[in-house]
Amino acid sequence: MSQGRLIVACDFGTTTFRALVTEVFPNGELEIVGHSVQEAEGFVDGDFVDLAAGSRCIARTIRAVEQDSDIYVTGFTYNISGSHLRSVLATAQVPIGPGPRPIREADIDEVRSRARSMAIPFDHKILTVTPVVYAVDRVKGVVDPQGRVGSQLEMQAHLITGSRSVLHNIENAIETAKYKPLGEEVDILATAEALLTAEDREQGVMLVDIGGLTTNWAVYNRGAIVANGMVPLGGEHLSSDLAHGLRIPQSAAEEVKLKRGVVLRDLVEEVSLDVLFDQEQPEETPGLVAAVLEPRVEEIFTYVKNDFGDLRELAGLGAGVVLTGGGSRCRGTRQLCEEVFDLPVTRRHLPARLKGADRLPSGQWATVLGLSLWAAGDWTEGDEGEPRGGGGLLGKLRGMFKRRPAESLSAEA
């Protein structure tokens, strides 16, 4: 019989919705109980632009995971993505007494709370506040200020905010599908939760998730997130390029990409690009596929590099780049990423600590797994510390779903 707690999470991707039921055990291990995948509908740029289609798609995704896991679901944790998200590095300050004295925990709490009440646009909500670095009496780079003597404490924090109206729309779509929104986490932070180790974050790492219509990225250094962003290009643009280049329908181009996609010309026999212009129906060869795809993938990585912008910090990322997402699966993507960033690149799709991963079909499960780990972490950590997106998830999750008796499932089947 079950020993752990059940967690339901759903990844609203630009091309695919994925739901997962996991069981979290007291030792923090997760086991996959059930999964489901649906093509996304009514969902554009992180927002449910067509409420009816979107909520039907949510209902289909969750019903499928109920069937697969043998569980009634009443609510779930989900991700937030899209161009409405804003990230800023903000600075908050507190004076320490009339004269210098050792900094106490209460001072650190105060500076964090000031960062949280930072002025942001009225139509936005703060989703996360992560302390990046402290300064005591303008001496920068203090990792833990507690106990240091000083008369002023300063904290630089990384803030992510999201549009209140989009956040409300997402909740509305979930409720229209007759489920309870149990907590939200920023998409790339959930993916990071699943794929990055504490060592990666300490040494410095850039996580790049090439999805369907977007590429999300985040940079961590000295243990904390320092920047994140989104580029409006992804795997679907590769298929469109192939459709244009080879003059074939989009569905055929998608198949070429999935089965024979290669994005680095050095890996295949080189062809002259003239055939793309001279021939009405150019013959599909590995050389031609690579010639069509390489500039687009190079553009995605260059865009991400420029979006981050701090080339000096980039060069110092000891753990290099971690590449993930369905759009990163074509042959040669890792090598091309290394060329653009001039850093070591590893591809990761699933976290190490996971039971039952063999039950998952191939695909981008990292984000929804990260959401599950995040929700599980909220339990084990007792919901303390910095707000992690949903805030207060612990209480909300309790008792939100229960095992469906086996006989009731067979009776309905």
Ligand SMILES: Nc1ncnc2c1ncn2[C@@H]1O[C@H](COP(=O)(O)OP(=O)(O)OP(=O)(O)O)[C@@H](O)[C@H]1O
């Ligand atoms: N084996 C593969 N080879 C090449 N491309 C692939 C492969 N598998 C999936 N893709 C592509 O990956 C993309 C979808 O990736 P993913 O599932 O990570 O996106 P998403 O989560 O829906 O989108 P986003 O993260 O942008 O919200 C599609 O363009 C799909 O064609």
Ligand SMILES: [Mg+2]
């Ligand atoms: Mg995704």
